[in-house]
Amino acid sequence: MSGEGRDPQSIRKLAPGKLVIASHNPGKVREIRALLEPHGMQVVSAAELDLPEPEETGTTFVANAELKALQAADLSGLPALADDSGLCVDALGGDPGIFSARWAGEAKDFDLAMRLVNEQLEAKGPDTPRDAHFVCALALAWPDGHVEWFEGRVEGTLVWPPRGAYGFGYDAMFVRDGDEQSFGEIDPDAKHAISHRADAFAQLVTAVF
Numbered sequence: 001m002s003g004e005g006r007d008p009q010s011i012r013k014l015a016p017g018k019l020v021i022a023s024h025n026p027g028k029v030r031e032i033r034a035l036l037e038p039h040g041m042q043v044v045s046a047a048e049l050d051l052p053e054p055e056e057t058g059t060t061f062v063a064n065a066e067l068k069a070l071q072a073a074d075l076s077g078l079p080a081l082a083d084d085s086g087l088c089v090d091a092l093g094g095d096p097g098i099f100s101a102r103w104a105g106e107a108k109d110f111d112l113a114m115r116l117v118n119e120q121l122e123a124k125g126p127d128t129p130r131d132a133h134f135v136c137a138l139a140l141a142w143p144d145g146h147v148e149w150f151e152g153r154v155e156g157t158l159v160w161p162p163r164g165a166y167g168f169g170y171d172a173m174f175v176r177d178g179d180e181q182s183f184g185e186i187d188p189d190a191k192h193a194i195s196h197r198a199d200a201f202a203q204l205v206t207a208v209f
């Protein structure tokens, strides 16, 4: 999705070395580490550097990813990669979307967030389509303020009750189109190959390494 209209020659390359993962979500940090380590990057997390969690004031996934990456690059003096992602449900007009983390409340309770999504779908009637997609925007920022961004997605359907203990967030209620198992039931390596994050990473890897 991203990169359209951008000249591949003009995309800044990432030199091997230290890279900050500008995320405070341990599930994401785990996935991003696994996706980056094969490319020779030394990954440090925002938590390890004690970086603050910025307020996500953007109105798009890309804008939020950019603000998180820019803040971490500025404070650390290192290139920084941020991920802003979420679940978009067609019948709910794209909600929870950029508010996916916020639907889980202060306690980051995703059993609650998944229940809210399901209740809102059920309130729309029994024949309401359960189509949804995950979006992942990645922003890579340098301390001089340069940013590259990429956006990936994966289409699927929401099931109820949630299934499986792998993954995080809304994984247990999401079944990718063509699959039988939810993202909560497939092991992490399998998810890395097919998820919205995998899609965005494939674009990033092609462009910046």
Ligand SMILES: O=P(O)(O)OP(=O)(O)OP(=O)(O)OC[C@H]1O[C@@H](n2cnc3c(O)ncnc32)[C@H](O)[C@@H]1O
Pocket (backbone or CB within 6 Å): 022, 023, 024, 025, 028, 053, 056, 068, 083, 084, 085, 086, 087, 100, 101, 102, 110, 134, 167, 168, 169, 170, 171, 183, 195, 197
């Ligand atoms: O902002 P950071 O610190 O990275 O961590 P966060 O958890 O707040 O992350 P977001 O602001 O991007 O919110 C996205 C939410 O969408 C959900 N989400 C994103 N990717 C997901 C995935 O692969 N599987 C399940 N849920 C996902 C998850 O619950 C996240 O908390």
Ligand SMILES: [Mg+2]
Pocket (backbone or CB within 6 Å): 056, 101
């Ligand atoms: Mg967040």
